[in-house]
């Protein structure tokens with residue numbers, strides 16, 4: 001089987017993205033090919049050329065970047081039984097990951113090769129454009145919450161028992177945060193979050209018990225008081241500046257002393273060393289690591305399909321469609337660089 005493929009190529013570090021033809025790559029063992037119908041854009045797709053040296057130093061060029069895909073399965077590789085041709089799916093594309101490093105697996109193309117265990121079937125009621133908001137944000141939250149080297153929480157299930165422990169999600173209104181809130185709730189934890197006040201109701205509707213203004217001058221004391229009556233299960237620190245207050249909170253409260261951050265900075269290792277003296281362990285998240293451990297299949301195969309179908313999990317935040325066709329993606333990246341709030345930018349293909 002073969003199809004005519006087009007991709008948005010990044011010719012070199014710091015080069016200009018351009019649409020061009022690409023070969024169709026058939027799926028190998030454990031893979032599927034999806035006809036992409038919607039992609040979302042993330043900060044890593046919008047980073048400046050020089051940052052590739054530090055963030056994706058292994059990446060081969062020309063490259064096809066992009067992580068968030070929704071579309072239809074068109075070909076299934078050997079050994080894949082849970083997905084069929086024609087299935088509507090959402091998936092985390094792994095082409096820029098060090099262990100994959102292949103343009104065939106980048107999201108920004110018409111036909112993308114995907115690891116089958118990072119693909120989840122969609123209910124008919126969920127449009128591709130809205131499903132596309134999920135993958136990298138949900139994967140990043142899942143790595144932080146569930147991996148053994150991060151917060152090591154219990155995995156989400158259909159009918160979770162109440163655990164009487166609290167997860168703190170700092171940066172609850174980010175795309176990563178709204179996934180973290182829902183994942184932690186579906187694993188039976190109470191969730192306390194931070195955001196700006198305009199997002200409080202939204203985060204409560206997703207399962208947060210208490211939401212505190214992250215810019216409040218008393219934010220640490222307010223969070224300690226809100227969490228106080230239950231032990232901490234762990235802290236997810238999302239967004240710049242999230243590490244100092246969350247380390248302080250973990251040091252002061254009973255329970256887990258683990259803080260998992262999405263935003264390593266040049267001084268993260270210094271902060272982590274100082275935190276260790278107070279009994280707090282800081283770890284940094286790379287949102288693609290779940291593809292190589294039990295968390296990836298637990299989320300994409302075991303949890304998400306049924307949770308989306310039952311309504312126990314919502315594809316949030318709301319998608320803003322900013323264009324159609326691969327050629328619209330560079331403008332979507334420009335818009336992302338200007339900053340977004342409570343939305344994810346999506347391009348339909």
Ligand SMILES: NC(=O)c1ccc[n+]([C@@H]2O[C@H](COP(=O)([O-])OP(=O)(O)OC[C@H]3O[C@@H](n4cnc5c(N)ncnc54)[C@H](OP(=O)(O)O)[C@@H]3O)[C@@H](O)[C@H]2O)c1
Nearest residue numbers: 140171173174175176195196239240262285286287341342
């Ligand atoms: N390590 C990884 O693998 C990985 C993967 C994906 C993303 N990330 C990082 O995770 C962060 C979130 O990404 P995203 O795509 O989920 O974000 P996003 O959806 O673009 O988040 C937008 C929201 O962030 C909130 N915000 C702004 N500044 C903040 C700050 N300093 N602290 C906390 N919240 C802040 C704002 O809401 P309020 O006004 O309500 O606070 C805004 O609505 C980014 O820094 C991103 O680089 C890391």
